[in-house]
Amino acid sequence: WTQWVNSPGEVLGAFGPDGEVYSKKGPMPAILAVPWYWLLHGFARLDFTVGMLQSTLLWNGVITALTAALLWLTAVRLGYRDRTGLVLSLLFGLTTIAWPYANQFFGEPVSALTLLLTFYGIASWLRRRHAGWMAVAGVSAGMAVTTVTAHAPMIGLLGVYALAGWWFTPPSKPEQDGTGRRMGDLVRGLAAFVVPLLIAGGLLMWYNMARFGSPWDTGYHFDSGEGFTTPLWTGLWGLIVSPYRGIFWHTPILIASLVGMVPFARRHHLEALCIAGLTALFVGIYSLWWMWWGGFAWGPRFLVPITPFWVLLLAPLVDPIMIPAEAGEMTVPAASARDRLARALAALRQLSAGSWLLLILTPISLAVQIAAVSVNYVNYEIALRTIFPTAWDNPLEFGPPAQSLADFAVGPVFGQFQMLRDGLTANSDLAWLWPMGNVQWLIVLIGGAVILTLLLALIQWWRAAGSARQQDHGALSQPSRTPSAIAWITLLLLPVILVAVWSGDVSRNQHYGEPSVGYRAVLEEICSTAQAQDVLVTIAPFSYHIPMNWMPVYCRDAMPIYGYATNSFTHPEAQLALDRLTRSYDRIWFVTGGLPVNDPENTVERWLADSAYKADDQWYEDYRLVRYGTPAALDDAAFRGLNLPLRDENGTQVTVLAQRTPTSIVAGSVLPVDIVYQLDTPPPADLRWFVQLIAPGGIPAALLDTAPADGYVPFSTLPTGQELTERAGLQLPDNATPGTYQLIAGLYNPSVEGAPRLLAPDGSGFVELGKVDVVSKSEFSSSQ
Structure with missing residues (x-):
């Protein structure tokens, strides 16, 4: 999608040497989502109404x-x-x-999972000394690097954590001690860690070579200003303190993590040092990054991967809070409720200031996240660009607003609550609340039932865990019940049911188009007659989500799709890609949105007029569907001389010099036709061409009415005495009868009443260009 190569806020992709557009992002998030996508696609093939883009976004x-x-x-x-x-x-x-970020398809959630899994694998290896844990860490480390290459220093630090832990931490089992045994554990562990990491690095280099022509090229435009160019203190202020992206504004609970770091470090020296090092690397690296604020996003996007580590620091503050709850449970059954409450209150009074701080910040932080997921954050990002004027045309100047502490009242955190106050319906990002106050009650009811059931299951588990702990302490209790297999299966199925209901309901959201209307009608038409050698080209940069959502549903077989902006030909790579399409495919489906015919800014359509063969043109509301044939079918065709004049009663003469067209064509295909002609006299008006393919019974099987260069050039402005070429495409019906067809062409004057034709020497209103043999699809398939 070339509009993403120069999009406001962030350049999301880059051209490869083949003219294709490739994402700059690492491939791992997409790879991990493939099974989820296949599952959804399977349901779509079973005629379940599933919006593929909408449902795929649930993966994070x-x-x-x-x-x-x-x-x-x-x-x-x-x-x-x-x-x-x-x-x-x-x-x-x-x-x-x-x-x-669980609602978006950014790569940061995958980074958080893979980095934490690397940490967990190493921590497990240090305690168990089983090389399998280091293999887990190595695989997850490779996944982290192939998600974001900049995570390589973090992986290096985690490797240092493994070495330091091996050196300072004795094995948990005495039989694992001894210098020789420990060295063997180290060698096996390092091999298990490094090998999958090297494999991942090699695959990433191969991927870079395939998309950008160099193993070291990731697609970022460092020579254009993308890079580590921000002053360190600017980025530090922005990520930590500023109202716009400050982590403590967007996740207040992490203030308690600063307090929790001290008791955590007392219990886990190496782990605390590792988390501190990861924090320094994340904050330091992304403070220097040119777009440290992460573009159009919510909060400090680049710090999402370190968030689970900061939450882990809260463990020493959470653990004491468990004591009051257990104090009410650690008693004999005959104890009164008053005794239980007294025990719990006594334990609460012994909580540290850090634990109390955590209890206070938790509801505040929860409220911030509820506002974030309830309101579409993009709306307030756009509003901020009005409050703080922005250079929309230059992504490198698309800087961060609300940087000063004096701007805290207009920062995104408070802005979300302002938008809630101004109108939740208008700004809603909730699946069950659509514009105009349309509530999706099925999602509300099913979602509420699922949440309530899971909450009850959680309470039951909590009680069972308390009962088990009482038994560990010798207190009298009823035996805890272990959930049955049926109970576990039911609990796992509940989210699946909710996702199924959600996917079915949100597929009706008008933001993704209405069935058989506009863009969705275009896609239905394309997919109903699509062939193996078809390709889709779109100029609808603000509606790209519609084909991404519905094409996999409507089309039985995947069709290549190329999305362009109107000014795409400012990039020479765009022409390179389109030129390859005209050589590699037989038919081009061309879709525009919100653009008039022959818009002078539509550089792609102008190029197609000179390079392809327009067959028809249809409107669907504000969207336009055009079919083109390509020169691929003319590879073996030669020009055939004609030298046939066409004249009108005023003496205007146009001579058809030659034509080129295939001698045979398959039913359902576009027949490309080149007409070489010359104006012998200046034309008095804007004449138009008609081209027809006449079936053996004398009825036109395909026809086209067009002007020079598909209407971009008025006929009256054409020069005289020069060879000119008109390109025409004739779309044959799928059920065209096999046989020999007659190809004719002519000119007429639409400005005169009756639209008189120019006449050939034999008095007919057309010239015969030649004969074409039409072959049925079945006959063509059997001959291959």
């Missing part, structure tokens, strides 16, 4: 949930209670910027 929600679960396991691995791990996972998922 799965990634974030996995990260939360992994955070739970990490806390337990470090020796904390199961309940503490659960609370940390909930804090991560509900009170940090991880929640808003």
Whole structure:
């Protein structure tokens, strides 16, 4: 999509040497989402109404949930209670910027998961000394680097953590001690870690070579200003303190992480140093980055990957909070509710200031995230560009607003609440609340039921965990019940049911078009008659989400799609790609949105007029569908001389000198026709061409009415005495009867009543260009 090569806010892609547009982002997030996409596509093939783009965007929600679960396991691995791990996972998922990014398809959630998994694998290896854990760490490290290449220093630091841990941490089992055994553990562990990392690095270099022609080229335009060019203190202020992107504004609970770092470091020296180093690398590297604010995003996007580590620092503050809850449980069944409450209150009074700070900040941080996921943050980003004037035409000047502390009242955090106040309906980003107050009650009811069921299951698990802990402490209790397999399957199916209901309901959202109207009608038409050698080219830069959402649903077979901006030919690579399309495909479907015919700024359509063969032109509301044939079918065709004049009663003469067309064509294809002609006298008016393919029964099977260069050039402005070429395309019906057809062409004057034709010497109103054999699709297929 070439409009993303020079988009406001951030240049999202780059041209490869072949003229194709490639994303600058790492490939791993897309690779991980492929199974999810295939699953959704399978449902779409079964005629379930599924918006592919809408539903694919749910994938990062799965990634974030996995990260939360992994955070739970990490806390337990470090020796904390199961309940503490659960609370940390909930804090991560509900009170940090991880929640808003679970709704977007940025790569940062994948970075968070892979970096945390690398940390978890190393921590497990240090305690178990099993090389398999280092293999897990190595694979996840490779995934992190292929998500964002800039994560390589973080992986290096995690490797240092592994070496330091091996040196300073004794094995958990005495039989694993001894210099020889420890060295063997180190060699096996390092090999298991490094090998998958090297493989991932090699694959990434191959990918860079394939898309940009160099193993070191990632697509970023360092020579154009993209790079580590921001003064360090500017980026530090922006990421940490500024109202626009300051992490503590967007995730207030992380203020408590600063306090939690001290007790965490007392218990886990190496892990604390590792997290501190990761923090320094993340904040330092992205403070220097030219677009440290992350473009159109919510909060400090680049700090999302470090967020689970900062939440882990809260473990020493969460753990004491579990004591009051357990104090009410650690008693005999006969104890009164008053005794239980007294025990809990006594334990609460013993909480540290840090734990109390966490309790205070949690609801505040939760409220910030609820506002972030309820309101479309893009609306306020655009509003900020009005409050703080922005150079929209220059992405390198598309700078961050609301940088001063004096601007805190207009920062995005407070801006989200202002938009809630001004009108949730107009700014809603909720799946169940659409514009004009249209509430999707099915999503509300099913979603509410799923959340309530999961909440009850969570309470049951919490009680079971408390019962198990009572037994560990020798207190009297009822035996805890382990959930049955049916219960686990039910709990796993509930989110699946919710996703299915959500996907079906949001597919009706008018933002993605209405069925059989506008762009969706265009796509339905294309996919109903698409052939293997078809390609789609679009000039609808503000509607790209519609074909991405519906083409995989409507088209049984994938069709290549190229999205261009109106001014794409300012990039020579765009012409290179289009030129290759005309040589590689037989038919081009061309779609425009919100543009008139022959718009002078539509450089792509102008190029197609000179390079392809227009067959027809249809309007669908504000969208236009044009079919073109390509020169590919003319590779073996030669020009045939004609030298046939056409005259009108006023003496105007045009001589048809030659023509070129294939001698045979398959039904359903576009027949390309070159007409070479010369104006012998200046034309008195803007004449128009008609070209027809006449079936054996004398009825036109395909016809075209056109002006020079598809209407870009008035006939009256053409020079006399020069050879000119008119390109025409004739779209044959799929059921065209096999046989020999007659190809004719002529000129007429639309400005005169009756639109009289220019006449050939034999008095007919056309010239015969030649004969064409039409072959049925089945006959053509059997001959291949």
